[in-house]
């Protein structure tokens with residue numbers, strides 16, 4: 075074989091991917107080394123690192139809760155429901171404007187903080203579920219047999235639709251989400267110092283994830299959803315109402331988004347009609363990271379993304395001398411998405427997207 | 433004999449493809465009837481129309497005198513119709529036990545369901561050994577047993593089988609077919625779709641021969657076994 079023949083046999087995309095891999099790995103190693111051993115950038119003590127990690131975990135819990143909606147709908151319909159971020163937004167907006175601000179103005183919020191949180195959560199969950207069921211029934215169900223691009227574009231349209239509906243209903247200003255005073259400040263558990271709301275987010279999201287997993291694995295309805303995800307015709311022959319199972323899937327995903335909406339309010343203390351976009355994209359990233367279609371994958375992907383986003387910039391980017399590294403959370407998240415799509419498209423524990431039947 | 437299933441001049445299309453060109457057949461209560469035909473003859477399409485997974489463009493499938501087009505596929509299990517689909521159609525990411533439970537989805541009698549699961553385990557001891565296993569990891573024969581067991585879990589009065597012998601070793605085919613006979617003896621009416629005419633005609637009482645969407649022959653199984661055309665085309669006898 076002559077040299078020119080050999081050169082022609084080389085797949086240049088592979089070469090590029092290898093170079094890319096090496097650059098990434100070198101970057102990570104150099105960044106961490108410079109940070110930890112040569113004190114590049116700001117100096118953090120161990121309590122700072124624990125803080126980064128805990129805030130990452132709690133942010134990850136939020137991503138995980140939202141990611142479930144993407145992954146479950148993908149599981150039954152093989153469709154990316156880009157309107158899911160709006161299900162989250164609608165719950166946050168409606169519960170804040172209709173319930174939370176009224177209860178805060180009357181002082182109920184601090185007289186009965188637990189009841190307050192329950193009422194706000196019920197309002198958020200019901201709104202998210204209602205919006206999701208309407209979207210499924212009106213926008214998606216008629217397109218069940220259309221080519222895959224059609225529902226995808228419809229989903230983007232539905233996303234705009236709900237944003238403008240909620241803007242029309244409640245206006246475009248930022249609105250404060252009232253947080254009960256007992257949830258302000260920090261608490262010490264097992265020698266670790268938590269912001270109270272962060273701790274609540276971590277606990278509630280883990281409980282909700284476990285609850286959902288048990289529901290899907292153990293209950294008759296959960297099993298019918300899994301059957302529909304595998305084969306709609308055969309599921310129908312078993313007597314399963316496929317339309318109903320799909321609607322239930324949407325409702326459960328939206329319920330998780332509604333819970334996430336309240337937790338989000340507790341952490342960030344404000345809502346706005348456009349708030350669904352970034353968390354939606356991040357949660358979608360988390361679902362792809364974990365392996366879209368897989369419920370444990372979405373949970374894992376969510377926490378993984380949250381932690382990488384929080385710890386990655388100070389640990390790796392500052393070590394590389396990036397200016398204002400703490401503002402590069404989103405860059406880190408999407409870089410991670412690109413890396414996963416290139417090197418492990420099936421996600422951490424998922425099956426390959428391309429091999430899934432349509 | 434009372435007619436259980438009756439197809440009257442059923443036509444069905446996939447887009448422009450005329451897959452069924454006026455199928456008429458009937459199955460009496462308690463019978464095993466076989467529908468034989470080569471690849472692409474329209475056997476699966478016939479079963480899909482019976483199960484309301486497809487709508488006939490004209491003609492009707494009647495079950496005990498009721499037009500099946502008035503029902504959704506998901507309502508048929510409760511009407512006593514069960515199907516073992518082509519390629520078995522087990523839920524591969526669910527366990528053996530979960531697949532059997534899905535077969536009883538429309539039922540609410542917990543005790544009866546548990547009893548029937550034991551009954552299926554007695555019929556197919558292999559399934560009992562593997563009850564906790566994810567069914568995608570079963571062998572082809574085991575998956576066929578599971579698909580049949582799952583169909584039986586709905587306590588069907590009419591069982592539709594789509595090429596149960598497909599891809600199985602001859603020993604397994606014998607076992608599957610004798611189970612089909614056993615199921616029939618216990619009172620279930622059977623419509624058996626097969627390319628394996630030799631085996632199908634041995635257990636059936638009557639048969640229909642389907643070619644490119646049309647019934648070209650119908651007779652008792654014994655007469656079909658002796659029919660020159662059937663011998664040549666489907667039994668490989670010159």
Ligand SMILES: Nc1ncnc2c1ncn2[C@@H]1O[C@H](COP(=O)(O)OP(=O)(O)O)[C@@H](O)[C@H]1O
Pocket residue numbers: 446449451469470471472473474475476477478
């Ligand atoms: N999903 C489909 N789309 C278009 N044509 C189909 C489809 N399924 C089957 N057909 C056509 O319909 C005819 C009958 O198919 P089928 O009922 O599957 O035959 P069999 O089960 O006897 O092998 C064939 O010509 C086949 O190509």
Ligand SMILES: [Mg+2]
Pocket residue numbers: 472475476477518
């Ligand atoms: Mg077929």
